[in-house]
Amino acid sequence: MKQSIVKCPGCGLLLANQSIAEPPRYHASGECMELYNQLSYYTMSHGQEAFIHQLSLDAYGAQHAGEGSRPITTAFSLIGLYLVVEHGFTGRQVQQAHMELGRKKTEWPDLTPPRAMGAITVQDVLQAEAGPVRDALIEEWVRYVWSTWSYAHDWVREAAKPILTA
Numbered sequence: 001m002k003q004s005i006v007k008c009p010g011c012g013l014l015l016a017n018q019s020i021a022e023p024p025r026y027h028a029s030g031e032c033m034e035l036y037n038q039l040s041y042y043t044m045s046h047g048q049e050a051f052i053h054q055l056s057l058d059a060y061g062a063q064h065a066g067e068g069s070r071p072i073t074t075a076f077s078l079i080g081l082y083l084v085v086e087h088g089f090t091g092r093q094v095q096q097a098h099m100e101l102g103r104k105k106t107e108w109p110d111l112t113p114p115r116a117m118g119a120i121t122v123q124d125v126l127q128a129e130a131g132p133v134r135d136a137l138i139e140e141w142v143r144y145v146w147s148t149w150s151y152a153h154d155w156v157r158e159a160a161k162p163i164l165t166a
């Protein structure tokens, strides 16, 4: 039987069909999500103060916005990417920023995801050698995903103001 291929609706990644259900809160194929879960084992066990897991969580979240995802996930992911790229925040600092923003009752807009967004995917990151090489690629992934959302940058900068002026 010929192996069928599944295309991830978020990042466009083509993967062998393993008939994995689409995750409920990401605009992603189950196969792509599975790669993200594998990456999470790595980032969660990284054991470093900078908490790189937050970077991959936000890069993946912003790259898989759309049908099924929640506006707050997209908004928080973009704010996280912004704080890392333009303000040099570590994952730990982004995590704290998210907690602060989460305390406020805000209506998060339903931001429309960009079209082309798969130049760097979770698969690239996972295929990079574990350690400094992979960690650097995670940061590159963050910068790349942030750049694909250029039309939302003004909104994100405004939404993140309370964090930066606190």
Ligand SMILES: [Zn+2]
Pocket (backbone or CB within 6 Å): 008, 009, 010, 011, 012, 013, 028, 029, 032, 033, 064
């Ligand atoms: Zn994907």
